[in-house]
Amino acid sequence: MKLSLSALGRRQRPSDISRLMTTALERPDMLSLAAGFTDNASLPLHDVCDIVDAFANDGETGLRTVLQYGTNQGREKLRSSLVSRIEKMDSTEVGSLDPSRMMITNGSQQQLYIAIQTLCDPGDIVLVEQPTYFVFLEMLEGLGVDARPMPMLESGDVDVDGLERVLTSMKTGGEFERLKAVYLVSYYANPSGHTVSENAKRGVAKLLSKEDGKVAFIEDAAYRELYFETPSEAPGILGIEEAANLPLLYTSTLTKPFASGLKVGFGYCTDSDWLKSMLSVKGQQDFGTSHFSQAIVEHAIDSEVYDRHLSDLRRMYLKKMICLDEALGDRLRNLGWKWTRPSGGLYLWARSPDGLETDFDSAFHAACSGEGVMYVPGDLCHANRDPRDFARLSFGVLNEEKLLEAADRYFLAADALNSAV
Amino acid sequence: MKLSLSALGRRQRPSDISRLMTTALERPDMLSLAAGFTDNASLPLHDVCDIVDAFANDGETGLRTVLQYGTNQGREKLRSSLVSRIEKMDSTEVGSLDPSRMMITNGSQQQLYIAIQTLCDPGDIVLVEQPTYFVFLEMLEGLGVDARPMPMLESGDVDVDGLERVLTSMKTGGEFERLKAVYLVSYYANPSGHTVSENAKRGVAKLLSKEDGKVAFIEDAAYRELYFETPSEAPGILGIEEAANLPLLYTSTLTKPFASGLKVGFGYCTDSDWLKSMLSVKGQQDFGTSHFSQAIVEHAIDSEVYDRHLSDLRRMYLKKMICLDEALGDRLRNLGWKWTRPSGGLYLWARSPDGLETDFDSAFHAACSGEGVMYVPGDLCHANRDPRDFARLSFGVLNEEKLLEAADRYFLAADALNSAV
Numbered sequence: 111m112k113l114s115l116s117a118l119g120r121r122q123r124p125s126d127i128s129r130l131m132t133t134a135l136e137r138p139d140m141l142s143l144a145a146g147f148t149d150n151a152s153l154p155l156h157d158v159c160d161i162v163d164a165f166a167n168d169g170e171t172g173l174r175t176v177l178q179y180g181t182n183q184g185r186e187k188l189r190s191s192l193v194s195r196i197e198k199m200d201s202t203e204v205g206s207l208d209p210s211r212m213m214i215t216n217g218s219q220q221q222l223y224i225a226i227q228t229l230c231d232p233g234d235i236v237l238v239e240q241p242t243y244f245v246f247l248e249m250l251e252g253l254g255v256d257a258r259p260m261p262m263l264e265s266g267d268v269d270v271d272g273l274e275r276v277l278t279s280m281k282t283g284g285e286f287e288r289l290k291a292v293y294l295v296s297y298y299a300n301p302s303g304h305t306v307s308e309n310a311k312r313g314v315a316k317l318l319s320k321e322d323g324k325v326a327f328i329e330d331a332a333y334r335e336l337y338f339e340t341p342s343e344a345p346g347i348l349g350i351e352e353a354a355n356l357p358l359l360y361t362s363t364l365t366k367p368f369a370s371g372l373k374v375g376f377g378y379c380t381d382s383d384w385l386k387s388m389l390s391v392k393g394q395q396d397f398g399t400s401h402f403s404q405a406i407v408e409h410a411i412d413s414e415v416y417d418r419h420l421s422d423l424r425r426m427y428l429k430k431m432i433c434l435d436e437a438l439g440d441r442l443r444n445l446g447w448k449w450t451r452p453s454g455g456l457y458l459w460a461r462s463p464d465g466l467e468t469d470f471d472s473a474f475h476a477a478c479s480g481e482g483v484m485y486v487p488g489d490l491c492h493a494n495r496d497p498r499d500f501a502r503l504s505f506g507v508l509n510e511e512k513l514l515e516a517a518d519r520y521f522l523a524a525d526a527l528n529s530a531v
Numbered sequence: 532m533k534l535s536l537s538a539l540g541r542r543q544r545p546s547d548i549s550r551l552m553t554t555a556l557e558r559p560d561m562l563s564l565a566a567g568f569t570d571n572a573s574l575p576l577h578d579v580c581d582i583v584d585a586f587a588n589d590g591e592t593g594l595r596t597v598l599q600y601g602t603n604q605g606r607e608k609l610r611s612s613l614v615s616r617i618e619k620m621d622s623t624e625v626g627s628l629d630p631s632r633m634m635i636t637n638g639s640q641q642q643l644y645i646a647i648q649t650l651c652d653p654g655d656i657v658l659v660e661q662p663t664y665f666v667f668l669e670m671l672e673g674l675g676v677d678a679r680p681m682p683m684l685e686s687g688d689v690d691v692d693g694l695e696r697v698l699t700s701m702k703t704g705g706e707f708e709r710l711k712a713v714y715l716v717s718y719y720a721n722p723s724g725h726t727v728s729e730n731a732k733r734g735v736a737k738l739l740s741k742e743d744g745k746v747a748f749i750e751d752a753a754y755r756e757l758y759f760e761t762p763s764e765a766p767g768i769l770g771i772e773e774a775a776n777l778p779l780l781y782t783s784t785l786t787k788p789f790a791s792g793l794k795v796g797f798g799y800c801t802d803s804d805w806l807k808s809m810l811s812v813k814g815q816q817d818f819g820t821s822h823f824s825q826a827i828v829e830h831a832i833d834s835e836v837y838d839r840h841l842s843d844l845r846r847m848y849l850k851k852m853i854c855l856d857e858a859l860g861d862r863l864r865n866l867g868w869k870w871t872r873p874s875g876g877l878y879l880w881a882r883s884p885d886g887l888e889t890d891f892d893s894a895f896h897a898a899c900s901g902e903g904v905m906y907v908p909g910d911l912c913h914a915n916r917d918p919r920d921f922a923r924l925s926f927g928v929l930n931e932e933k934l935l936e937a938a939d940r941y942f943l944a945a946d947a948l949n950s951a952v
Contacts, residue, residue: 112745112778113650113744113746113747113802113804113805115650115804115808116648116649116651116652117652118652118812119648119649119650119805119808119812122807122811122812124811125603125811125814125815127603127814127818128810147599147600148599150595150599153595153596153598154598155594155595156587158583158587159583159584159586162579162580162584166576166577166580174571174572175571176792177579177790177791177792178568178571178574178791179568179791179792181552182546182548216816216817216820216821217818219815219816219817219818220816220817223815223816227537227539227540228537228540228543229534229537229540230537231538231539234537245814245818248815249815252811252815322533323533324534326534357534369598370600371596371597371599371600371601371821371822371823372821372823373819373820373822373823381533383534384540387540389549390543390545390546391539391543393669394546394640394644394669394673395637395640395641395816396638396640396641396794397548397638397640399637400637400821401792402579402792402793403821405792
């Protein structure tokens with residue numbers, strides 16, 4: 111006999127990210143176009159150091175409390191700053207959002223986890239884009255929740271008419287009661303680089319608003335501030351009229367665009383019962399995100415260190431995106447690969463020719479391993495693991511020199527497979 | 532119609548900690564003997580600042596990676612240091628523990644949460660001491676798990692013979708299949724200040740080892756390093772022969788004895804399936820605790836800043852414990868209140884006379900509110916909320932001057948109730 115785990119415990123399988131990370135550790139010769147990490151050279155260690163020095167030299171012992179426990183919900187001043195920031199981005203009225211509806215979490219990941227935990231029982235359904243954030247898919251699987259792909263337009267937006275038909279057919283098929291949320295990755299998405307248009311957001315919101323608040327609308331805006339040149343004009347769901355009466359959760363991270371090692375994210379929830387329930391679970395999981403990390407980010411935002419850093423990052427990522435795009439360039443396109451330049455984020459989303467499979471067990475993946483380059487197989491980003499002919503290529507981690515080398519290796523693998531066909 | 536939450540979501544209720552925190556915020560005149568916070572004046576902001584400076588001035592960009600994502604399981608060097616530290620405390624052979632069985636979490640709280648999530652379905656049973664850590668009880672309730680009190684000896688140890696009878700009766704009653712773990716708060720416990728004796732640990736382990744590894748043994752050693760003068764001689768469960776073949780989880784925090792605002796804890800698990808499952812869930816919840824916090828704590832431990840700080844803390848808490856103990860002193864004992872001096876931790880655990888109730892709705896609680904002093908009602912720390920005649924008094928937060936004032940207020944409330952009877 112041995113320890114018998116819970117249903118949730120038994121449902122777990124090793125994650126695909128762990129697989130990628132293990133490969134990265136075991137094969138230091140590998141160049142990673144896989145990791146969605148930011149660029150080490152960009153990390154604002156001196157800025158963070160200055161902030162901590164400012165805490166220490168404030169002369170008041172009051173600032174020592176940054177090393178004390180904080181509250182479960184998160185620092186009030188940080189929540190207020192964030193609310194203002196969202197109002198500004200959405201061009202909504204000052205004061206239209208309420209800081210008490212915001213909670214601070216360990217990255218946006220924990221916010222998403224707690225949201226699904228409190229909303230979905232095993233067997234419930236969440237509608238996702240194709241493709242979507244693959245760690246979210248892993249999380250749904252871990253919680254026993256059914257990820258259903260929504261019909262998509264060629265543009266990369268949700269097909270709202272198609273979605274309406276899906277809802278109707280779920281009602282007919284008796285599945286609608288189990289539908290709990292629609293999840294959109296809305297800006298420079300991981301993995302596709304796509305930004306959801308304002309029209310599509312309004313369309314989805316309008317559709318959901320016919321369902322009497324039964325279906326939550328979750329927006330994952332993790333990359334919203336990581337545009338290259340100009341911010342997207344599409345407001346977030348908190349700034350969209352059609353969504354005003356829906357249960358909304360808007361979530362993003364503060365540390366991917368600054369210092370991932372601090373791991374601070376947040377969620378803004380318009381449904382008070384849901385929010386209360388999420389706060390209780392947060393209290394049980396860790397009663398509050400690292401207070402020190404929160405204080406650092408808060409100070410960075412209020413002192414504009416954060417925004418200055420963001421402008422630098424934007425220029426840097428644009429340069430690196432162009433570098434990878436051009437290095438893959440015509441030679442890869444001539445083999446039949448297709449992708450478009452994103453206007454923000456960290457990824458190129460490339461489609462292979464003739465349905466060539468890119469999954470972990472594919473000949474193409476083996477060829478890339480042989481050449482010493484890693485990518486994220488596109489099937490991981492699709493509910494039902496289909497289609498299988500995409501690759502997510504990140505220009506986040508490597509410097510330009512390494513990006514050129516990685517592009518060469520990727521091309522060699524693609525070329526070898528092409529010749530083999 | 533409205534959003535319908537999951538079974539877990541619907542099960543949540545506002546936590547009692549939140550209630551205490553809200554009171555603290557709304558009534559700045561209140562002196563808190565409630566919060567299990569550390570003393571603000573003790574927070575090592577200058578040490579942390581020096582560590583961050585050292586990172587920034589290392590001259591190598593390598594150290595910038597402390598602001599990068601870390602791995603899901605946590606920094607390898609930190610895990611190795613921790614394993615050595617436990618081996619030393621348990622006087623076990625160097626190398627007897629394996630760093631790959633250790634995971635880093637957001638405080639020990641997240642470790643406990645993930646442990647119970649992966650082990651227990653709603654309706655399952657965990658055996659706890661009377662009294663026990665009240666946030667653990669809230670978490671069990673939140674996860675729908677049944678907290679069952681174990682029979683206790685006058686000494687504060689688990690009554691092992693009584694426990695054997697409980698196990699037998701659970702088998703007879705068909706409940707044994709639902710029993711998943713025994714949970715002990717083993718050193719200078721929250722709330723009782725009690726340290727579990729080596730004999731009691733061995734006794735429990737021996738009993739559980741008859742159950743073929745079906746019941747996990749969880750040790751919460753959060754306060755182990757917060758002894759006042761000499762460390763307890765009782766080894767942790769990882770150092771106990773009788774426990775060698777059991778599924779064990781040993782958990783503690785690194786930041787309560789250093790800087791709670793960093794929020795770094797850990798768990799060491801001897802059962803590999805359970806550990807794998809917990810790591811998957813950790814990956815879904817946040818894929819790794821703040822890498823920056825981990826690096827700071829790692830550096831503090833390796834440079835002995837951590838141990839130097841701990842020695843200072845021990846002296847300080849001893850002094851504050853004596854301060855509160857003496858300030859309550861004979862006058863409160865003369866009213867029939869009873870407590871003993873702990874040899875570590877942050878709490879006095881006081882029993883009221885004649886079963887006088889201390890819960891939130893009691894006359895005594897109202898009297899304390901009137902006088903402006905807060906404590907944790909003892910019923911919160913008991914499964915089934917019984918007995919109700921204890922109070923947890925923390926000397927953690929307040930300085931000595933405030934402790935004297937708080938003791939006066941507490942005495943006045945007790946005296947008023949005594950006169951009323």
